[in-house]
Amino acid sequence: MNLHGLRLFHYVAKTSSFTKAADILHISQPAVSSQIKKFEGELDIPLFHKNSRKWTLTPFGEELAERAELFFAHEKQLEQFVQDYQLAKKGRLRITATYLPANFLIPQWTAAFKAENEEVEISITTRNSQDAFHDLIHFKADMAMYAGGLEGQREEVEWRHLFQDEIWFVVSPQHRLANCSVSLEDVIKEPFIMREAGSSTRERLISLCQTYRVSPPKIALQFNGLNEAIRSVMTGYGVNFVSSLVVKNYVDTGQLARVFVDIAPVKNIIAICTRKGEKPSPIVERFIRLCMENSKNNQ
Structure with a gap:
């Protein structure tokens, strides 16, 4: 089916006017009429009853208009879903963290993040260092937050250092x-x-x-x-x-x-870790930015 033709038909049926549909779509009224006629010909099913200068929808046209309304409403929902994901407004964030950040940093930072992104689902798992990196590397978590020494760094992991503590x-x-x-x-x-x-x-x-x-x-x-x-x-x-x-x-x-x-002095490195070579999702990136901003208070 010609989706462009269906879209034109949808706006004509919705506004009951070829002229109004043309204004919404920013094209000329003759272009709308021509495309609708072509669309009707492709379907080989009448969409309109024509009587003098007036027109009405055929029974098939009325049912197609109802289904087109649902179709394009769903399209808008999909567009909104993608936009929300890009802006980190919806989705899921799985965090695995060692004990220190899980108990003394993440609670405050996730609360601040949720205040601005209520519909993002966040799950936090507290692990020792070995298990935290295992979860991250094996895709059981979207990011890891680590507190420890440089010797704990893994080649498979991208590190973003936040601050140090003794x-x-x-x-x-x-x-x-x-x-x-x-x-x-x-x-x-x-x-x-x-x-x-x-x-x-x-x-x-x-x-x-x-x-x-x-x-x-x-x-x-x-x-x-x-x-x-x-x-x-x-x-x-x-x-x-x-x-x-x-x-x-x-x-x-x-x-x-x-x-x-x-x-x-012996110091801990507090770091956020993601999988090397993988671009983090917008939600992960936004949460990382929040953590980096808030970590300045600990430096």
């Missing part, structure tokens, strides 16, 4: 090392309370020991969640090696205390 050794205020300056060897002798194997911070601690040729610490307690590990340290037992973003408020309020170790 990793602190923290203990209970009642711990004998609270607010003390000590060597790495001294603090490593203490029992450590850490997250499970595979977490980037735990791997950073082991890498740090290797760099300074110190035996790795004894992991006395292991938790799948960071909050549980921090709460355990607060009771007075053990040391935790943790992002300052997570514990700064606890240190400021006296619920935890730092242990100052005589080594160069």
